[in-house]
Amino acid sequence: MYKRCIKRILDIIISTIAILFLILPMLIVAIIIKIDSPGPILFKQRRIGLHKKEFVMLKFRSMPVSAPSNVATHLLDIGTIELTKFQKLIRKYSIDELPQFFNIWLGQISLVGPRPALYNQDDLVAERDKYGANDVKPGLTGWAQINGRDELAIPVKARYDGEYVENLSFIFDCKCFFGTFKSVVNHDGVVEGGTADSNKEEEKEMHTV
Secondary structure, eight states, rough: IIIEEEEEEHHHHHHHHHHHHHHHHHEEEEEEHHHSSSSEEEEEEEEGGGGGOEEEEEEESSTTSSOOOOSSSGGGOOSSSOOOOOOOOHTTTTTGTTTHHHHHHTTTEEESSSOBBTTTTTHHHHHTTTGGGGGGGOOOOTTTTTTTGGGSHHHHHHHHHHHHHHHSSSHHHHHHHHHHHHHHHTTTOSSSOOSTTHHHHHHHHOOOO
């Protein structure tokens, strides 16, 4: 009942409240982005959704337009990308993720679930298949997000996503949701230009378009 119906109802209610509450702060962020550096306000990226169906995920643009657009964060050579102070700020505190409340409202993602893989992260998608994690709606945050995030190697991340599938419930979603606040404040698990995976260079070649 929760997975089939209540979870979606909660997503609609919470995303609607969040959009209404955050519309002014998001407008301010949008204006600063436009003034801060050349380029669009929003960054649109192809991601893998429920049952491996592609959708376009929204973010505030937090990098120059010259930066690679289809590479996982932990694989970026961030040292070669010149970020403004504001871009560093919104990346550090995940402010760039706020437009995803619109993705939640549209039903493309949920508030809690496995983070949607990039369309070219075939290795992560394949690992998630082992645990049925591609058969639940991806989320704004999730179990793997509060247990290492970018620090996790792909097999470990997929295993955490499998644990989420096994334990999917209102209580477990609450645990992931409230655990996210601690992770964001402490900047836990965010790795830019590094990864726990020992095969970083092979992985980078795989994901780079």
